[in-house]
Amino acid sequence: MSLRLVIVGRPNVGKSTLFNRLAGRKLAIVHDQPGVTRDRREGHGRFGNLDLALVDTAGFETAKAGMEADMRNQTLEAVAQADICLFIIDARSGLTPLDETFATLLRKSGSKVIIAANKAEGIREWPGVLEGYALGFGEPVAVSAEHNEGMGELFDAIMERAGPEHQDNDTDEPKGEAPLRIAVVGRPNAGKSTLINALVGESRLITGPEAGVTRDSISVDWMWDGRSVRLADTAGMRKKAKVEAGLEKLSVNDSLHAIRFAEVVVVVVDALIAFDKQDLQIADLAEREGRAVVVVVTKWDLIKEKQKKLAALKTSLMYALPQMRGIPMVALSSMSGKGLDMLMPAILQVYKDWNALVKTRDLNDWLQHRVDKHPPPAVQGRRIKPRYLTQTKTRPPTFVLICSRAKHLPESYKRFIVNGLRDDFDLKATPIRLVVKQGKNPYMDGKKPKRNR
CATH class of the missing domain: 3.40.50.300 (P-loop containing nucleotide triphosphate hydrolases)
Known part of the structure; x- marks a missing residue:
């Protein structure tokens, strides 16, 4: 209908x-x-x-x-x-x-x-x-x-x-049961289709050693532990300069469309060549679109010093994309199935964080404590006063900070607030948006609080 x-x-x-x-x-x-x-x-x-x-x-x-x-x-x-x-x-x-x-x-x-x-x-x-x-x-x-x-x-x-x-009138699912929408993205030949085949337990998608086998986004419906899931396999995304006109350009646009309509984006990288510039750009795109993100490192069976390699990959991602601090990284082999059981729990965790809602009272108690310990720096000799913090939406968690001289609040202090929210409210696996707005505490009615004598 x-x-x-x-x-x-x-x-x-x-x-x-x-x-x-x-x-x-x-x-x-x-x-x-x-x-x-x-x-x-x-x-x-x-x-x-x-x-x-x-x-x-x-x-x-x-x-x-x-x-x-x-x-x-x-x-x-x-x-x-x-x-x-x-x-x-x-x-x-x-x-x-x-x-x-x-x-x-x-x-x-x-x-x-x-x-x-x-x-x-x-x-x-x-x-x-x-x-x-x-x-x-x-x-x-x-x-x-x-x-x-x-x-x-x-x-x-x-x-x-x-x-x-x-909702979901193109499926045979019970009405009202919306599937979890997951887009699987990455460079050509990173192992996206092989990963989906391994998850669903059948050769649902064509795979091959050559890059570019998948040309458009294919949706695969799947049940995992009683949960309805819709996996979108996407065409490999190459550097813009290498994308040829015509079919490949349409394929990349289709992949971008899949990211924008997903709830969770799984960024697939090849363990042997991760992270190159294109991997990082794809991960950054998913984060900028506000999607919950999980990084999957495929072909893990080909790596010898696994712990050392995994630590190096996490450090590389943190250094290149600090805004993705806390994003889970799952190393696995789609061919052997080793590590595959860790993927869906990681996806559900980021989805939970992406939907998290923090009470306004808790936010403002936290804000007062944080500002008391680390007030914003003075700008041109005048102190900036954060007054009120509230969460306005989820998916991803978005917060509005009301303060004096909002335009002068340094970017470093905004990161300080965001990192604190991430750590103290256990929002480690989701993008966080912070909007800084000029104004007064809406619950003060223009009156200054009375001081205790």
Whole structure:
């Protein structure tokens, strides 16, 4: 059953661009001039494992007569028929009074609403992303429809709100039982397909000694210890300069798509040549996409001094990608099966950490203790005061730190906070996002706390 996703928002925020992106083809005209879309435009798209009935609407206006009023009524009619409304705001310019007016109407409609802050390419701290919290629909999703950024996070947000009748309708699984989505990625001939065959216990995928046997992403459904799992085997990802036009370029794009829609990414490296620059770039990409990551070192049966080699590989990864400190590394042989039993427990652990939620009270007790012991350095003679810390989302754990002089907080102190969260709340195996925001403690109501006399 298709999920009816209605895309709404004020004029010129990128609704039609996102509509085309989700539809997978150019169905709606896109132009910088506001008001290009007037009637509702409908189309179908495949988003991960969801079938979408997409509706693009006219830019919302407050007019009560004329064409603008007719467009407004068309939009409200579409909202009434929606399974989920995707409310688009402009990440760069921030909220406008028109956004707030439309948000009020959406709340009255009772529809499920996702805030998507569009035009957020490059960074995730644009004004609209942070201001989007104020609309009352939960965590805004930062996306760039034009540059295809943030689509994995958008998919997760839709999946969280979709009813079981819409999920995984291409499988024979019981409704509501969503499989754990795992993408297996790496350079060509690293042993990805051989690893999946070893896991599922059959020659499900074609393998061979030559690089490039796998050309597109293949999904393999599997049950592990009663848990439904969907493994995505991907084409090998070479250095950009070596990627040829045509089929190979499409294969690499398919692999990137698999990463963005996975929950856990297994980065496969060859024990004999790990870690080269391409291995590190693939691992870094998975982390930047916010996926939970496990590194698998294959062909381990060919290594003689195993303990020494494993220690060297962990040191190499830590040195090259310090943001991946704590990511599990599993050494195994797909041919002999040795070490294979360690992989799924490692995957489930990173998945658990990726979904972890820390209570706000615990975070602020921790913050006060940490700041008391190691306050931020003074900048231009003025002390920066961290005031409040809260977790705003999971998958991956994302925290907002409210402090004075937020723009001046050094990167080194941000790393100090992130590393502390990782160590003290046992979040060692997941990416962590920290957003620093200017402001006061929201529970102080503008009043200074009374000092004990």
